[in-house]
Amino acid sequence: MARNVPDDGKPSRNERIDAAEASGETGGLIETSVTTEDSDEHSTPGRTIIESRGVDVFYDDVQALRGVDMEIPENRVTAMIGPSGCGKSTFLRTINRMNDLVDSARVEGELRFGGTNVYDEGVDPVALRRRIGMVFQSPNPFPKSIYDNAAYGLKVQDKTDDIDDRVERALRDAALWDEVQDRLDESGLELSGGQQQRLCIARAIAVDPDVLLMDEPASALDPVATSKVEDLIADLAEEYTVVIVTHNMQQAARISDKTAVFLTGGELVEFGDTNEIFENPEHDRVEDYITGKFG
Numbered sequence: 001m002a003r004n005v006p007d008d009g010k011p012s013r014n015e016r017i018d019a020a021e022a023s024g025e026t027g028g029l030i031e032t033s034v035t036t037e038d039s040d041e042h043s044t045p046g047r048t049i050i051e052s053r054g055v056d057v058f059y060d061d062v063q064a065l066r067g068v069d070m071e072i073p074e075n076r077v078t079a080m081i082g083p084s085g086c087g088k089s090t091f092l093r094t095i096n097r098m099n100d101l102v103d104s105a106r107v108e109g110e111l112r113f114g115g116t117n118v119y120d121e122g123v124d125p126v127a128l129r130r131r132i133g134m135v136f137q138s139p140n141p142f143p144k145s146i147y148d149n150a151a152y153g154l155k156v157q158d159k160t161d162d163i164d165d166r167v168e169r170a171l172r173d174a175a176l177w178d179e180v181q182d183r184l185d186e187s188g189l190e191l192s193g194g195q196q197q198r199l200c201i202a203r204a205i206a207v208d209p210d211v212l213l214m215d216e217p218a219s220a221l222d223p224v225a226t227s228k229v230e231d232l233i234a235d236l237a238e239e240y241t242v243v244i245v246t247h248n249m250q251q252a253a254r255i256s257d258k259t260a261v262f263l264t265g266g267e268l269v270e271f272g273d274t275n276e277i278f279e280n281p282e283h284d285r286v287e288d289y290i291t292g293k294f295g
């Protein structure tokens with residue numbers, strides 16, 4: 001039975017942006033669906049789900065990414081590492097067209113998700129972001145109850161059948177249920193930082209996306225909370241394709257299957273199996289970076 005959840009009134013601008021990011025709703029954009037070749041029921045772990053071909057991104061005249069080619073496998077964790085300003089977050093935002101929200105940003109090349117170029121005319125960014133959810137660096141729960149945070153995207157998308165079950169499943173999958181099941185009506189803001197980040201993960205997965213983009217999801221957390229989020233990411237890859245930006249090379253080595261190393265100038269210098277990248281990188285520049293000689 002659906003709970004009777006009170007409306008807290010009009011959301012603030014930041015809340016609306018966060019909500020758009022959380023739920024894929026950005027309003028005012030053309031509604032056309034994006035389909036993957038197979039349905040969720042037929043996911044094929046390891047198969048390429050996202051393919052970048054010659055992607056360039058500019059902010060006005062500044063080029064942030066140069067000719068990025070990458071194949072991201074389904075139900076795996078792919079990490080993006082590299083020094084500050086090398087374009088990791090830009091690439092992440094290119095995947096679900098969050099850069100559309102930046103006026104100066106321009107994307108060239110092809111970014112295929114399940115075979116469809118997400119920049120094709122007629123692709124609806126709103127529908128795309130429903131399939132490709134996002135979690136940010138700082139935990140950003142809404143000033144609402146724990147329950148309402150987890151239920152937010154479901155309500156926006158009008159998926160209110162079995163909402164209690166969906167909320168519970170999302171909180172369980174985000175490894176938070178045991179800690180919050182007796183306090184679902186308390187504010188999400190009363191949780192610890194690590195719990196807030198897992199709540200944001202629950203909010204993102206409640207709407208059942210295919211892909212989760214995570215932009216330094218543990219960088220604002222203490223070591224214990226970081227370790228929980230890292231364990232969670234490994235578990236999430238059983239159900240979702242995870243693409244994570246991290247500054248922490250040990251973290252990338254611990255949790256990812258594939259690693260992409262971007263270097264200054266927005267160039268993807270090396271992409272491959274994480275073990276290979278860390279143990280036997282092809283490029284001297286990558287070796288210098290991962291051994292701490294620069295960056």
Ligand SMILES: Nc1ncnc2c1ncn2[C@@H]1O[C@H](COP(=O)(O)OP(=O)(O)OP(=O)(O)O)[C@@H](O)[C@H]1O
Pocket residue numbers: 059062064082083084085086087088089090091102104
């Ligand atoms: N909204 C924006 N407007 C203009 N330039 C931007 C914008 N966002 C990023 N840039 C520029 O694009 C380049 C890549 O930035 P990006 O944030 O993608 O790098 P990053 O590798 O994620 O960096 P960091 O690790 O510091 O977060 C930088 O030169 C940055 O200044």
